Amino acid sequence: MIKLKLERTPAPMWSKALIPIVAVVVTFIITSLLIILADANPFTAYYNFIVVPLSSKFSALEVLVKATPLIFTGLAVTFAFASGYYNIGAEGQLYAGAVAAAWVGATFTNLPAIAAVPLELVLGFIAGMLWALIPALLKIKLKVDEVVTTLLMNSIIMYFISALLNGPWRDPETGWPKSPEFFEAARFAQLIPKSRLHIGFIIAMVLVLIVYVVLKKTPLGLQMRAVGASKVGAQFAGINVNRTMLIAALVSGGIAGLAGVSEIAGIHYHLISELSGSYGYTGIIVATLGGLNPIGSTIAALFIGLIDTGSQTVSRVLGVPVYLGDVVQSTLLLVTLGMLLLQNYRIKRQ
Amino acid sequence: MLAVEMKDITKTFGMVKANQHVHFCLEEGEIHALLGENGAGKTTLMRILYGLYKADSGEIFVNGKKVDIHSPKEAIAAGIGMVTQHFTLVPTLTVAENIVLGYTDGITVSQKDIEKKVAEASQKYGILVDPSAYVKDLSVGERQRVEILKALYRNARILIMDEPTAVLVPQEVDVLFESLLRLVKAGLSVIFISHKLVEVMAVCDRITVLRDGVVTSTVNKSETTQIELAKMMVGRETFGVTRQSTRKTGKTIYELSGITLEGKHGRKLLNDVSFSVSEGEILGIAGVSGNGQGELTEVLTGLMTPNQGSIKLMGKEITHLTPGQISEAGVGRTPQDRHQGIVGDLSVAENLALENLPVYTKNGMLDHKKIIQDAQQKIEEFQIKASPNDQLRTLSGGNMQKVVLARALSRKPKVLVASQPTRGLDVGATEYVRKRLLEERDRGTAVILLSEDLDEVLALSDRIAVIYEGCIKGIVPSNEATPEKIGLLMAGAC
Amino acid sequence: MGDFVIDLIAATLRIATPLIFATLGELFCERAGVLNLGIEGTMFWGAFVGFAGASLTGSLWLGILLALIGGMLSGFLMSILSVRLGVNQHVSGLGITLLMTALSLFGFRLIFGENRVLPSIAPFQQLNLFPNSAILGPIFSQYTLTYIAIFLIPVVSWILYRTTFGLNIRSVGDNPEATDAAGINVYRLRTIALVIGGGLMAVGGAYLSVAQLGSFTFGIVAGRGWVCIALIIFANWQPLKVLWGSLLFGGVQALQSRLQLTGIKLPYELFLSLPYIVTILALTLAGRNVSAPAALLKPYKRE
Secondary structure, eight states: OOOEEEEEEEOOOHHHHHHHHHHHHHHHHHHHHHHTTTTTTTTHHHHHIIIHHHHSHHHHHHHHHHHHHEEEEEHHHHHHTTTOOOOOHHHHHHHHHHHHHHHHHHHHOOOOOHHHHHHHHHHHHHHHHHHHHHHHHHHHHHHHHHHHHHEHHHHHEHHHOOOOOOTTTTTTTTTSOOOOOOOOOGSSOOOSSSSBBBBBHHHHHHHHHHHHHHHHSHHHHHHHHHHHHHHHHHHHOOOOOHHHHHHHHHHHHHHHHHHHHHIIIIISSSSTOOOOHHHHHHHHHHHTTTOHHHHHHHHHHHHHHHHHHHHHHHHHHOOOOHHHHHHHHHHHHHHHHHHHTTTTTTEEEO | OEEEEEEEEEEEEEEEEEEEEEEEEEEOOOOOEEOOOOOOSHHHHHHHHTTOOOOOOEEEEEEEEEEEEOSSHHHHHTTTTEOSOOOOOOOBBBBHHHTTTTOOOBBBBOOHHHHHHHHHHHHHHHHOOTTTTTTGGHHHHHHHHHHHHHHHTTTTTTTESSSSTTTTHHHHHHHHHHHHHHHEEEEEEEEEEEEHHHHHHOOEEEEEEEEEEEEEEEEEEGGGGGGHHHHHHHHOOEEEEEOOOOOOOOEEEEEEEEEEEOOOGGGGGEEEEEEEEEETTTTEEEEOOTSHHHHHHHHHHHHSSSSSSEEEEEEEEEEEEHHHHHHTTTTEOOOOGGGGSSTTHHHOHHHHHGGGGGEEEEETTOOOEEEEEEEEHHHTTOOOSSTTTTTTHHHHHHHHHHHHHHHTTOOOHHHHHEESTTTEEEEEEHHHHHHHHHHHHHTTTTEEEEESOOOHHHHSSSSSEEEEEEEEEEEEEEGOOHHHHHHHHHOOOO | HHHHHHHHHHHHHHHHHHHHHHHHHHHHHHHTTOOTTTHHHHHHHHHHHHHHHHHSSOHHHHHHHHHHHHHHHHHHHHHIIIISSOOOHHHHHHHHHHHHHHHHHHHHHHHHOOOOSSSSOOOOOOEESSOOTTTTHHTTTOOHHOOOHHHHHHHHHHHHOOOOOOOHHHHHHHHHHHHHHHTTTTHHHHHHHHHHHHHHHHHHHIIIIHHHHHHHOOTTTTHHHHHHHHHHHHHTOOHHHHHHHHHHHHHHHHHHHHHHHHHHOHHHHHHHHHHHHHHHHHHHHHHSSSSSOOOOOOOOOOO
16 A cells, blocks of 8 residues: 655745635635535626626725725734734724724814824824734733733723723714714715725725835835744844834734724724724734735735625625625635645655 | 664765664663764664664664564563653653653543552662652752653663763762662663763763764773773864964953853853953864853853853953844854754845845835845855845755855954854865854954864864863863863863 | 622523633643634534524534534634644634634524524523522522533543543643653644534533523624633633632623613723733733643644
């Protein structure tokens, strides 16, 4: 009998580029079982999933709307993970940014848009940074695992927001737990009439460029990538590992805060506790699929945005539960993770 | 009868011939030393016997029967036990639990039962342990006793001890030797891997000396001397690169005084280490691995801060500086393990630039052109087989070491710390690196060369310091340094 | 006042039950060296499978059994990623949570459709151990699952500290190399631990839907999984101490909801976020926590 054995060998470069594509195919094959279970034809389903949303202008724009917060959170996670800081707190930092924006949007009612929008962005960024500060300090000062602390901070801010919305910000007329409406000038401008696409998308695209330049073209970015790849090697080369991780953690929190600003000022116009559809967590999927590269993660965000839009089409047309989209996303994450490791193995005869 | 007979064992790792046609016999009831420098192939041979490696060719007989051992489990079944420097103990379990781990019978484990069994074994073999103590509370010597008892509990009749004294304090060494002598009287056979002549002469019956994977000789203790053994261990024909002349030394620019570094439980890893280096001088630091060279490297390169003592560069205190500041002050550094000094996922060019980023920054951006240009120039100068954009981890060890060295020298340092600069390199790369070190010396750099390769230290150094158990045993000028003299100091002989 | 206290104690036990199950499950994983952040999703999955199973088969216990099996599958999936492939435990655990949550939502919609009225079942009845006592009666009027949870604590302790399997688990979580050297299969052992752990987590989730609520809502778990991660740290990775942490958390929650009912103005959100805040404080004070299994978070690769 021929005995087979897995052996570790470094992966060739081409396999890296191939992984996302193969992962998508594998994921579609796995999840088609669920589609069959839902009495639908997988091919029709995936046609509705992928092609239909892109065939009308309205739904194609909706893909961009769905992708906007994910571009932000994907960048946030990329920025942190690239430096070896595992920030799982983008969800909470997003809400921190949203709270700051909600405060501006409800308070400075006579500011012009040219002042109000930048103020929202700046305060949102700072709020996200502040929410990321405690776990980051605990990590570099006391070596407390940032994954658990950032995760817990996500839960804490939800109670904080619940307290806000049931307390000072409760709608005085209806009694609903939602903050006062944004005044007109504080809202993000629409990019195209009759669509929900807003300047948040443009801001996100600019940010992609900035993050790309910082990570790939500046000394700080090189230091971050060095720390992310090998803390020992970076330290030996004289890089201040703690300072680099702190910067990465805080900027990551700030970018996640901008996601909150964009969602509240671009779509909702008031703070609600369901503001984020788990965008912070999906950001981890986006960043992983994108190979911790700003451009890659943007493509991944657009793809996830497409799946989000497509799952609604599939649900409407074929009656497959809309949550198929979530299943596809999370399966894609796990398949990609598995393949990233499997690429280092070859089957050998023993 | 022979307890173990290993016939014609050959084992290669890539280009390295770790064992070549080795014959080794262990008689029943003897303590047999395997003596040799680091990398001589002692541990490889024993790992083959214990089933951790598979020999390329050769045969093994245990108690006269031919055996085929593929795993430690099979070795244990054949009555072979091995105790290494890295204990395989679980700190949070008790001594008794550790000893029975993997060898329990039945579903439940009663603490009382296993403690009783272990206490009985402890009595029987005369190895004192407290069965109910947690391993994490034990001293290193006590842990080693647990390891030995674990092997005996599993019915080992042949015990391999891999450098057992490397981790022990002198009193513990005495206790260990007493136990071994008693066990051998009771019929156990022991293979004792060591490079310390004193110990070998104290406790062993016969000695097999290995050098470069080949058996030099097997002798009875009564028919040999420490000096003869040292010769067999290190004597070797000289080779290519050596320093050409003794030169008059410049002024002292680097001074270490009273450096002490404490490890866990206050154990002194470095103990009052002092030396100085002058311009245009290579100070070699010889020593067998595990005697403090690693820690000394980390202190010199700024990865660790000593508990006491000071380091001065041209009269200026640099003891508490960070690695980056030390580099900036004018100390070029290579790490003991080259993987420690590089970031494998970054490119060759990025790694070369990493230590001195301000030079490669223009208007806040990385000056990519300059990074590549400089890398290209270094690649040519140091004959590195790679292009600037290659990922560093795809390079061979030799080329990696050249990158590390190129970076260390790129700021024209006044002092160069070169730690194990040629370990694991092929002949060509080794020669190149040594040549570079000599060039640096001639340029006026003060070079500190830490190496486990005695020939290298002898060939390159102007003065040689020997480190043994964290202390500098002596500093010898090169014209007085013979391999025997240094070898004796390295082996802790007095 | 007496009634208030009795009611409070009874409620505390009810709220603590799912936490005990899931924390004991996580304990198996972590003692074997794997942090399973899939806990939140696995509890949710258990709540769904338990509810769907109970309503489709008509048997509540069958629902619990199916949840147990479903949870074991979730643990097995986690083991493929984190143990066999050696994927970063943080990311694979979160991935499992996302996947199990999505699968539950998908399955719920698939089976029950989009109803205006929440589908429900008649949940478990409470079992009164002391029907004749005015004090013990109300306190020990609990679901059978609650009694099982409490009984399970000494059982898990016994398994960990008095069986070969437990000895192996404790050893693999602390020093997998030594465990491997002792001839024990590290991968298999960790897989078994994750499978058991996943099963217990899912039963904890199923308790919420099959016993406490009688229905399945999207916010049914609401971060309880993360609370369990915190409770493990409190309990110093020791099964017997899990009880106290769970009761404390249950007590605080029971108290705040009762005080809220009495109309006393309280920042109840502060109460609810206390476990998280205290956990962060505990992590801070513990710093490099010495009680955590030494090999936690480290994938094992054989040379």
